[in-house]
Amino acid sequence: MQKYRDMGIKLTPQRLAILEYLEGNEDHPSADDIYTEIKKKFPMMSFATVYNTLETLKKRGDLVELTIDPERRHYDPDTRHHHHLICRKCKKILDIHRDFSIEIPEDQKGTFEVLGNHIEFYGICPSCKMKGE
Amino acid sequence: MQKYRDMGIKLTPQRLAILEYLEGNEDHPSADDIYTEIKKKFPMMSFATVYNTLETLKKRGDLVELTIDPERRHYDPDTRHHHHLICRKCKKILDIHRDFSIEIPEDQKGTFEVLGNHIEFYGICPSCKMKGE
Protein backbone atom coordinates (compact mmCIF):
# COMPACT_ATOMS: atom_id res chain seq x y z
CA MET A 1 0.00 0.00 0.00
CA GLN A 2 2.97 2.26 0.45
CA LYS A 3 3.24 2.72 -3.28
CA TYR A 4 -0.28 4.04 -3.39
CA ARG A 5 0.47 6.44 -0.59
CA ASP A 6 3.26 7.87 -2.67
CA MET A 7 0.99 8.59 -5.56
CA GLY A 8 0.09 12.00 -4.34
CA ILE A 9 -3.63 11.51 -4.61
CA LYS A 10 -6.16 11.20 -1.85
CA LEU A 11 -6.47 7.59 -0.91
CA THR A 12 -10.08 6.85 -0.15
CA PRO A 13 -11.21 3.29 0.52
CA GLN A 14 -13.02 3.26 -2.82
CA ARG A 15 -9.94 4.32 -4.69
CA LEU A 16 -7.85 1.77 -2.90
CA ALA A 17 -10.33 -0.90 -3.91
CA ILE A 18 -10.16 0.21 -7.54
CA LEU A 19 -6.37 0.36 -7.46
CA GLU A 20 -6.16 -3.10 -6.00
CA TYR A 21 -8.62 -4.44 -8.51
CA LEU A 22 -6.63 -2.99 -11.39
CA GLU A 23 -3.24 -4.06 -10.04
CA GLY A 24 -1.94 -6.70 -12.41
CA ASN A 25 -5.36 -7.09 -13.98
CA GLU A 26 -5.13 -8.46 -17.51
CA ASP A 27 -8.84 -8.61 -18.25
CA HIS A 28 -9.11 -5.13 -19.77
CA PRO A 29 -12.23 -4.34 -17.76
CA SER A 30 -14.86 -1.79 -18.68
CA ALA A 31 -16.04 0.87 -16.24
CA ASP A 32 -19.04 -1.28 -15.54
CA ASP A 33 -16.89 -4.33 -14.82
CA ILE A 34 -14.98 -2.30 -12.27
CA TYR A 35 -18.11 -0.80 -10.78
CA THR A 36 -19.82 -4.15 -10.44
CA GLU A 37 -16.80 -5.74 -8.81
CA ILE A 38 -16.04 -2.97 -6.33
CA LYS A 39 -19.71 -2.62 -5.49
CA LYS A 40 -19.52 -6.00 -3.78
CA LYS A 41 -17.25 -4.49 -1.16
CA PHE A 42 -18.72 -1.00 -1.20
CA PRO A 43 -22.44 -1.24 -1.94
CA MET A 44 -22.84 2.53 -1.80
CA MET A 45 -20.25 3.03 -4.48
CA SER A 46 -21.26 5.27 -7.38
CA PHE A 47 -20.40 5.28 -11.05
CA ALA A 48 -19.18 8.83 -10.74
CA THR A 49 -16.44 7.65 -8.45
CA VAL A 50 -15.34 4.97 -10.88
CA TYR A 51 -15.14 7.35 -13.81
CA ASN A 52 -13.60 9.98 -11.59
CA THR A 53 -10.84 7.66 -10.47
CA LEU A 54 -10.23 6.29 -13.95
CA GLU A 55 -9.87 9.82 -15.23
CA THR A 56 -7.39 10.66 -12.49
CA LEU A 57 -5.32 7.56 -13.21
CA LYS A 58 -5.37 8.24 -16.95
CA LYS A 59 -4.13 11.78 -16.41
CA ARG A 60 -1.34 10.49 -14.20
CA GLY A 61 -0.36 8.04 -16.89
CA ASP A 62 -1.08 5.01 -14.73
CA LEU A 63 -3.87 3.69 -16.88
CA VAL A 64 -4.57 3.40 -20.57
CA GLU A 65 -7.96 3.68 -22.15
CA LEU A 66 -8.51 1.18 -24.94
CA THR A 67 -10.58 2.06 -27.99
CA ILE A 68 -11.01 -1.45 -29.19
CA ASP A 69 -14.63 -2.19 -28.51
CA PRO A 70 -17.25 0.08 -30.07
CA GLU A 71 -19.71 -0.78 -27.31
CA ARG A 72 -17.73 0.60 -24.42
CA ARG A 73 -14.32 1.70 -23.26
CA HIS A 74 -11.90 -0.72 -21.68
CA TYR A 75 -9.08 0.04 -19.31
CA ASP A 76 -5.59 -1.37 -19.12
CA PRO A 77 -3.34 -0.86 -16.09
CA ASP A 78 -0.39 -2.07 -18.12
CA THR A 79 1.00 1.18 -19.46
CA ARG A 80 3.90 -0.35 -21.30
CA HIS A 81 3.66 -0.10 -25.05
CA HIS A 82 1.95 -3.22 -26.30
CA HIS A 83 -0.69 -4.49 -28.66
CA HIS A 84 -3.88 -6.52 -28.47
CA LEU A 85 -5.46 -9.62 -29.88
CA ILE A 86 -9.23 -9.73 -29.80
CA CYS A 87 -11.67 -12.54 -30.30
CA ARG A 88 -14.41 -11.49 -32.69
CA LYS A 89 -16.86 -13.81 -30.99
CA CYS A 90 -16.39 -13.55 -27.23
CA LYS A 91 -14.60 -10.17 -27.34
CA LYS A 92 -11.87 -11.37 -25.04
CA ILE A 93 -8.79 -9.17 -25.24
CA LEU A 94 -5.27 -10.56 -24.93
CA ASP A 95 -2.01 -8.66 -24.59
CA ILE A 96 0.67 -8.93 -27.23
CA HIS A 97 3.99 -7.80 -25.85
CA ARG A 98 6.25 -7.51 -28.82
CA ASP A 99 7.85 -4.68 -30.65
CA PHE A 100 6.87 -4.64 -34.30
CA SER A 101 9.06 -1.94 -35.72
CA ILE A 102 6.61 -0.52 -38.18
CA GLU A 103 6.83 2.91 -39.65
CA ILE A 104 4.85 4.96 -42.07
CA PRO A 105 6.74 5.57 -45.31
CA GLU A 106 8.17 9.05 -45.50
CA ASP A 107 6.11 10.07 -48.51
CA GLN A 108 2.85 9.33 -46.72
CA LYS A 109 3.91 10.75 -43.41
CA GLY A 110 4.99 14.15 -44.59
CA THR A 111 5.34 16.46 -41.60
CA PHE A 112 2.84 14.52 -39.52
CA GLU A 113 4.48 13.91 -36.16
CA VAL A 114 3.87 10.25 -35.46
CA LEU A 115 4.01 9.55 -31.75
CA GLY A 116 3.18 5.87 -31.68
CA ASN A 117 0.98 3.07 -32.86
CA HIS A 118 -1.30 0.37 -31.61
CA ILE A 119 -2.02 -2.84 -33.42
CA GLU A 120 -5.30 -4.64 -33.04
CA PHE A 121 -5.12 -8.25 -34.14
CA TYR A 122 -8.44 -9.98 -34.45
CA GLY A 123 -9.67 -13.48 -34.99
CA ILE A 124 -11.26 -16.39 -33.19
CA CYS A 125 -9.93 -17.61 -29.89
CA PRO A 126 -9.28 -21.30 -29.24
CA SER A 127 -12.23 -21.56 -26.89
CA CYS A 128 -14.72 -20.06 -29.36
CA LYS A 129 -13.29 -22.07 -32.21
CA MET A 130 -14.05 -25.26 -30.34
CA LYS A 131 -17.59 -24.28 -29.42
CA GLY A 132 -18.41 -22.75 -32.77
CA GLU A 133 -18.44 -24.02 -36.34
CA MET B 1 -25.93 4.83 -60.66
CA GLN B 2 -26.17 1.53 -62.47
CA LYS B 3 -23.81 -0.03 -59.99
CA TYR B 4 -26.17 0.82 -57.18
CA ARG B 5 -29.03 -0.74 -59.04
CA ASP B 6 -27.06 -3.96 -59.21
CA MET B 7 -26.57 -4.05 -55.49
CA GLY B 8 -29.73 -5.95 -54.89
CA ILE B 9 -31.07 -3.61 -52.25
CA LYS B 10 -34.01 -1.29 -52.51
CA LEU B 11 -32.81 2.02 -53.84
CA THR B 12 -34.68 4.75 -52.09
CA PRO B 13 -33.72 8.39 -52.60
CA GLN B 14 -32.32 8.51 -49.08
CA ARG B 15 -30.15 5.50 -49.64
CA LEU B 16 -28.94 6.86 -52.91
CA ALA B 17 -27.98 10.08 -51.18
CA ILE B 18 -26.06 8.14 -48.53
CA LEU B 19 -24.34 5.99 -51.14
CA GLU B 20 -23.32 9.02 -53.15
CA TYR B 21 -22.07 10.77 -50.04
CA LEU B 22 -19.96 7.78 -49.09
CA GLU B 23 -18.63 7.13 -52.59
CA GLY B 24 -14.95 7.93 -52.52
CA ASN B 25 -15.34 9.69 -49.19
CA GLU B 26 -12.08 9.73 -47.26
CA ASP B 27 -13.30 11.66 -44.24
CA HIS B 28 -14.31 8.65 -42.18
CA PRO B 29 -17.63 10.24 -41.21
CA SER B 30 -19.69 9.41 -38.16
CA ALA B 31 -23.38 8.57 -38.36
CA ASP B 32 -24.12 12.11 -37.31
CA ASP B 33 -21.88 13.54 -40.03
CA ILE B 34 -23.80 11.55 -42.59
CA TYR B 35 -27.18 12.42 -41.10
CA THR B 36 -26.38 16.13 -40.98
CA GLU B 37 -25.15 16.19 -44.56
CA ILE B 38 -27.99 14.20 -46.10
CA LYS B 39 -30.55 16.13 -44.09
CA LYS B 40 -29.73 19.18 -46.21
CA LYS B 41 -31.24 17.41 -49.20
CA PHE B 42 -33.86 15.43 -47.32
CA PRO B 43 -35.02 17.42 -44.31
CA MET B 44 -37.41 14.70 -43.27
CA MET B 45 -34.60 12.18 -43.04
CA SER B 46 -34.35 10.19 -39.81
CA PHE B 47 -31.44 8.77 -37.87
CA ALA B 48 -33.03 5.35 -38.04
CA THR B 49 -32.61 5.39 -41.79
CA VAL B 50 -28.95 6.29 -41.54
CA TYR B 51 -28.16 3.53 -39.06
CA ASN B 52 -30.37 1.17 -40.99
CA THR B 53 -28.53 1.81 -44.23
CA LEU B 54 -25.10 1.67 -42.61
CA GLU B 55 -26.01 -1.68 -41.11
CA THR B 56 -27.13 -2.99 -44.49
CA LEU B 57 -23.93 -1.84 -46.17
CA LYS B 58 -21.81 -3.32 -43.40
CA LYS B 59 -23.52 -6.68 -43.76
CA ARG B 60 -22.95 -6.60 -47.51
CA GLY B 61 -19.29 -5.86 -46.91
CA ASP B 62 -19.43 -2.50 -48.66
CA LEU B 63 -18.60 -0.49 -45.59
CA VAL B 64 -16.28 -0.82 -42.64
CA GLU B 65 -16.99 0.38 -39.15
CA LEU B 66 -13.98 1.95 -37.47
CA THR B 67 -13.38 1.59 -33.76
CA ILE B 68 -10.86 4.33 -33.50
CA ASP B 69 -12.67 7.08 -31.67
CA PRO B 70 -14.13 6.31 -28.23
CA GLU B 71 -16.72 9.02 -28.67
CA ARG B 72 -18.50 7.57 -31.67
CA ARG B 73 -18.23 5.14 -34.53
CA HIS B 74 -16.81 6.16 -37.86
CA TYR B 75 -17.46 4.62 -41.25
CA ASP B 76 -15.12 3.90 -44.11
CA PRO B 77 -16.38 3.07 -47.60
CA ASP B 78 -12.90 1.89 -48.53
CA THR B 79 -13.11 -1.80 -47.75
CA ARG B 80 -9.60 -2.66 -48.84
CA HIS B 81 -7.31 -3.68 -46.03
CA HIS B 82 -5.57 -0.57 -44.80
CA HIS B 83 -4.55 1.28 -41.67
CA HIS B 84 -5.10 4.70 -40.13
CA LEU B 85 -3.20 7.68 -38.85
CA ILE B 86 -5.03 9.83 -36.35
CA CYS B 87 -4.33 13.29 -35.04
CA ARG B 88 -4.61 13.33 -31.27
CA LYS B 89 -5.68 16.95 -31.34
CA CYS B 90 -8.16 17.45 -34.17
CA LYS B 91 -9.05 13.74 -34.46
CA LYS B 92 -8.65 13.80 -38.22
CA ILE B 93 -8.21 10.31 -39.65
CA LEU B 94 -5.96 9.57 -42.61
CA ASP B 95 -5.65 6.37 -44.61
CA ILE B 96 -2.41 4.45 -44.68
CA HIS B 97 -2.35 2.10 -47.61
CA ARG B 98 0.59 -0.13 -47.07
CA ASP B 99 1.05 -3.72 -46.17
CA PHE B 100 3.04 -4.16 -43.01
CA SER B 101 3.58 -7.85 -42.86
CA ILE B 102 3.32 -8.29 -39.13
CA GLU B 103 2.55 -11.52 -37.41
CA ILE B 104 2.14 -12.68 -33.88
CA PRO B 105 4.94 -15.00 -32.79
CA GLU B 106 3.86 -18.61 -32.74
CA ASP B 107 4.36 -19.06 -29.01
CA GLN B 108 1.98 -16.23 -28.20
CA LYS B 109 -0.56 -17.09 -30.84
CA GLY B 110 -1.09 -20.71 -29.88
CA THR B 111 -4.21 -21.99 -31.59
CA PHE B 112 -5.80 -18.57 -31.81
CA GLU B 113 -6.96 -18.14 -35.39
CA VAL B 114 -5.75 -14.71 -36.38
CA LEU B 115 -7.85 -13.29 -39.19
CA GLY B 116 -6.29 -9.89 -39.62
CA ASN B 117 -5.01 -6.74 -38.02
CA HIS B 118 -5.49 -3.03 -38.01
CA ILE B 119 -2.84 -0.52 -37.07
CA GLU B 120 -3.70 2.80 -35.55
CA PHE B 121 -0.89 5.31 -35.83
CA TYR B 122 -1.34 8.42 -33.77
CA GLY B 123 0.34 11.75 -33.41
CA ILE B 124 -0.04 15.39 -34.28
CA CYS B 125 -0.97 16.49 -37.76
CA PRO B 126 0.90 19.28 -39.57
CA SER B 127 -1.98 21.69 -39.21
CA CYS B 128 -2.33 21.20 -35.44
CA LYS B 129 1.41 21.31 -34.96
CA MET B 130 1.51 24.77 -36.49
CA LYS B 131 -1.37 26.12 -34.45
CA GLY B 132 -0.45 24.41 -31.21
CA GLU B 133 2.65 24.04 -29.07
Next chain:
DNA sequence: GTTACTGCAAAGCTTTTGCATCCCT
Protein backbone atom coordinates in the same frame (compact mmCIF):
# COMPACT_ATOMS: atom_id res chain seq x y z
C1' DG C 1 -9.48 23.53 8.40
C1' DT C 2 -9.04 22.89 3.39
C1' DT C 3 -9.39 20.66 -0.43
C1' DA C 4 -10.59 17.05 -2.93
C1' DC C 5 -13.54 13.06 -3.28
C1' DT C 6 -18.07 10.70 -2.82
C1' DG C 7 -22.79 9.61 -3.86
C1' DC C 8 -26.91 10.66 -6.00
C1' DA C 9 -29.61 12.09 -9.59
C1' DA C 10 -30.22 14.23 -13.73
C1' DA C 11 -28.65 15.16 -18.14
C1' DG C 12 -26.14 14.38 -22.55
C1' DC C 13 -24.91 11.61 -26.43
C1' DT C 14 -24.83 7.88 -29.41
C1' DT C 15 -27.22 4.01 -31.00
C1' DT C 16 -31.26 0.89 -31.04
C1' DT C 17 -36.05 -0.37 -31.35
C1' DG C 18 -41.23 -0.58 -32.19
C1' DC C 19 -44.56 0.44 -35.21
C1' DA C 20 -47.60 2.48 -38.57
C1' DT C 21 -47.07 4.24 -43.14
C1' DC C 22 -45.07 4.41 -47.50
C1' DC C 23 -42.91 3.15 -51.80
C1' DC C 24 -39.43 0.53 -54.52
C1' DT C 25 -39.35 -3.49 -57.28
Next chain:
DNA sequence: AGGGATGCAAAAGCTTTGCAGTAAC
Protein backbone atom coordinates in the same frame (compact mmCIF):
# COMPACT_ATOMS: atom_id res chain seq x y z
C1' DA D 1 -49.26 -6.46 -54.44
C1' DG D 2 -45.76 -7.48 -51.11
C1' DG D 3 -41.91 -6.85 -48.50
C1' DG D 4 -38.64 -4.00 -47.18
C1' DA D 5 -37.53 0.91 -46.00
C1' DT D 6 -38.85 5.27 -43.82
C1' DG D 7 -39.89 8.46 -40.11
C1' DC D 8 -41.02 9.38 -35.60
C1' DA D 9 -40.64 8.88 -30.96
C1' DA D 10 -39.34 6.46 -27.17
C1' DA D 11 -35.95 3.69 -25.01
C1' DA D 12 -31.56 1.86 -23.93
C1' DG D 13 -26.63 2.24 -22.84
C1' DC D 14 -22.51 4.50 -21.68
C1' DT D 15 -20.47 8.57 -19.86
C1' DT D 16 -20.59 13.21 -17.89
C1' DT D 17 -21.99 16.77 -14.75
C1' DG D 18 -23.80 19.63 -10.72
C1' DC D 19 -24.06 19.83 -6.12
C1' DA D 20 -24.31 19.11 -1.23
C1' DG D 21 -22.20 16.40 2.18
C1' DT D 22 -17.99 14.09 3.81
C1' DA D 23 -13.54 12.39 4.62
C1' DA D 24 -8.43 12.50 3.63
C1' DC D 25 -4.51 15.21 4.42
